[in-house]
Amino acid sequence: MVTVFRAVLFAACIIVGGAGGVIGQNLPVHVDPGARDDTIDPVAVPALRFLTTSDFPPFNYTDAAGRLAGFNVDLADAICARLEARCTIQAWPWNRVQDALADNQGDALIAGLDIADSAGERFDFSRIYLQLPARFVMQKPVAPDFDPLTMVGKVAAREGSAHAELVERTLDRAEIAFYDSEFEALNAVAAGDADAFFGDAARASFWLNENPDCCAFAGEAYFRPDLFGAGLAVAVPAGLDNVRVAINWALTRLQREGRIDEIYLRWFPVSFY
Template sequence: MILAAIWACWTSAALGQAVPNHADPSAREILPNPVPVPAIRFLTSADFPPFNFRDETGALVGFNIDLARRICEEVDVPCTVQAWPWEQAADALADNQGDALIAGLALSPENGERFDFSSIYLALPGRFVTQADAARGFDPSALTGARISVRRGSAHEEFLQRYLAHATLAPMDDEIAALEAVKAGEADAYFGDAMRASFWLNDNLACCSFAGEAYFRPELFGKGLAIAVPAGHDTVRHAIDWALVRLKEGGSLDELYLRWFPVGFY
């Protein structure tokens, strides 16, 4: 049910992996007026690869950076992207130092009191990781007695306790240790944040793979990534939502996803 609410459809890409479709279909009726949106000043941070970071030349790059620029191109307005220290970025947006913050700001009640948010452009599912051979024909209902590594105290551990009580959990202090346990054969499977697991898999494709489907539980894993705007700045927010729909329909959103996430986490 949660999957149906968040996930509009699965599409095929050149690499044969699923790509997200989170743009709100109703937003296609929101046609931004170019007059009240003369430009969009995006704020971000520079410490969260592959979303927003500096490359070896010092240039600001990443999925979020490319997405911000594509949004401006779609709305046909000038665009700036300025990096702030993460701990200062939200306050800078609130102080009108920018028009939008694209840096993974949590969609929390506290942030909702300060900002409005665009539609979600990337959800954050949980997924299993196993050794490559075990990924073929993977069936989570057959994990009775299996040893599943997971980050201790995480929402993913809570998920396993709720829905896979027949499995043996092996809580570990961090996600890398839990993933390495699968690689070493000390755990039969890992369950955790699919996005972060994809980064690890990118360096460990010879041993391991995602197994089974993606699990979407916003109440546990978070609602996903959206763009924050100052509360009441509906013109900018509507323009961003409209652009996200257009970018999805034209394939640009999928292109960016496949470029920055070669090991897709959907």
Template sequence: MVALLTTPAFAQSLPYHSDPSAREILPSLSPVPAIRFLTTTDFPPFNFRDAGGELIGFNVDLARRICTEVNVACTIQAWPWEQAADALADSQGDALIAGLDMSDENGKRFDFSATYLALPGRFVTRSADIATFDATALAGKTIAVRAGSTHEAFVKRYLPGANIAPFANEVEALAAVQSRAADLFFGDAMRASFWLNENLDCCGFAGDAYFRPAQFGEGLSIAVPAGNDAVRHAIDWALIRLKENGTLDELYLRWFPVGFY
């Protein structure tokens, strides 16, 4: 159990790594004259409207860069979240970039691109305690978690000597660390990064990132209608290229000033 905490699986410092076995040759784009991206407006900093009503965000920038990379025309249309998946299934778009869950149910309707942003679990502690953080010495420490989350289950399994303090959501759990009601937080690193961005004088990430796709989720991917291999292959090829030329990292650093890797 200790080994699982000292050497997190697939720990990495960047949001995406190209699969070395992935195709290096751009697929034929003759069936892909354009990519019609669908997204939503309710998921900042990924996709949302600014004060002027313009659609912006990490996903919006990524969609445009994908089209530029494969040199095809690009449109990005916003839909209400509850209608976006059905719109894609009804061929009102070619790809949905809005964090659609890669569930078994969605897998029956859609195919998914390679993951472009993984979602690790991470510890957060007060700034003064970061330098002395030791993942193997947490017995007796109080760890705040979101009640009922897979992160809570992770702590119960691998840190049986720790005291668990469950909260209704990540914000309350992180606030407990800030107020010293808990020694640490363990949970979704992306959500924690949003909170840390507003509380930089208080706390920070400690230790390494823990990648457990089966527990914490497979990350963010782009959905396409089932069987639309031409668009999916083009997107996958573009993601590889955008990682290799530094664009993906540039977008990550722009939209996530407090990185969660």
């Protein structure tokens, strides 16, 4: 076994009141309290045109009523409100949304774009507002006793994912079962066809909220930016510094005022941190 599963949990345990009744959740903290504030004139950004996609639940997707919904959509609204800027949010297909941003169809893209890929050379990015760790999920009776260093049995993971590659390389006493999606892998754990799931914690949290009697997170959250990505940030056209700085200013204040925590717990009442 390897020490990769002994990662330090990057989160603060905060007692939260009035956030859906969730008490003592581990919440993400991505703003250094001692960091120097950006200086902006909100008048310089009177409106923000956000672009997103509609196929990335629970972050940005079309709900049953045909409306854009999700964590990113609510965060974009909160950024605009904090800046007192007029706000529009328009959904584009994933394979066209980057070109739309580059072609000045919008001022900012909030859709889970990977900073490390070619987009990092094409666009500028805000500060990271949410990291995406990996977690194990098991059925509730066995989850409290979980130890990844002694893991045996069958571990379900999404085929082709960095999570699947990691457990295949490191859990040499376990059998790795591959599935087409995180939700199929999690359903296998619920059905007893797999002993554990390892994968994207945000997707798992969303699923656990819909399956509260079945399963639970087991062990700690694992942060590997080199494998799972640096986290979520807002992309802006290269050189559009007034928008990037304004978004950073808003994100810092939303974090300090507890608004990002409120949005996070609205979409992830089962915290993945």
